[in-house]
Amino acid sequence: MAIVEINIIPLGTKTPSVSKYVGRALKALRQEKNIKYELTSMGTTLEGDLDELLRIVKKMHESTFGDDIKRVVTTVRIDDRRDQPSSTSSKTGSALRELGY
């Protein structure tokens, strides 16, 4: 199980707002049945099998293109831990514990 964070930036959007185009990627993500994800203000975090996650990353990236979008910059951070189970919730929990909560 890996955790992946994906951030998608469409270029050449005429206006500074890009949520319309990023929405295409999120809709592609929502079609996936067996994947756990979280929206943050800076991207989306996904949790699951790494091959499966990379397939979804590719699909989200592709979905952002269209007649109006000819360039997309996608950043993916993979956090892959194999000594013990890891998850988005266990990672956030560890951070909170360090803060004394």
Next chain:
Amino acid sequence: MAIVEINIIPLGTKTPSVSKYVGRALKALRQEKNIKYELTSMGTTLEGDLDELLRIVKKMHESTFGDDIKRVVTTVRIDDRRDQPSSTSSKTGSALRELGY
């Protein structure tokens, strides 16, 4: 008002777990009074004046060093929008609206 995401990775930690060291950065962040932040599984997002945010980023980065940590890789993504007010909650809200919520 800018949004900044910070991810801190201490190198040479002997074990794969790094939350103890990242906790130092979070404690430094918690001392800040006038800053809004959110923990995610992949980092921390901050919202505020850019100069102020960069000062805090530097402080969090520095706090991670110690006798046991001699190398730190910190990644910072700045999303700075000046045509209209922007915030972590307005960005996540836009994403949710694109998904039809």
Next chain:
Amino acid sequence: MAIVEINIIPLGTKTPSVSKYVGRALKALRQEKNIKYELTSMGTTLEGDLDELLRIVKKMHESTFGDDIKRVVTTVRIDDRRDQPSSTSSKTGSALRELGY
């Protein structure tokens, strides 16, 4: 043709130096015949078909693991432009032209 930048960080390495482990990923990359790549001080840039690049990214990430490395954080930036041919050299060239060279 897309351009991909990959940065690999092995966690839990006992010492701050990680080049030995990152070397495993570079050796995996070097086995690839039909791919153009460049080493920078912060990672490796690759140029080619996106599916092919993602396959190589996965292989480089996997190669970093071993008995001594149980956690790897890999960051991948994909710059994918479809309105005209793009390459690592054309991008650096554009930057140099902006600087007046």
Next chain:
Amino acid sequence: MAIVEINIIPLGTKTPSVSKYVGRALKALRQEKNIKYELTSMGTTLEGDLDELLRIVKKMHESTFGDDIKRVVTTVRIDDRRDQPSSTSSKTGSALRELGY
């Protein structure tokens, strides 16, 4: 001495090409006298004192804005090693040695 990689993306540029706007940041960088930098196809790497580097990062980010650019996403990766001297050339050299050159 730290190494910093900076990648600047202006949003809302009408066309997929962004080199004109990124050129503003590079011109701001070129005014700096005591800084060593390298252009790569994915950004710029800088080497120097961390406070100085963060000042330059801020200046490059600011320089990208204009009447035509109201949103800029800037990503900064800081690699800060304090057990021994580090530089862009020593890091690339280590990578090459791992490859047997």
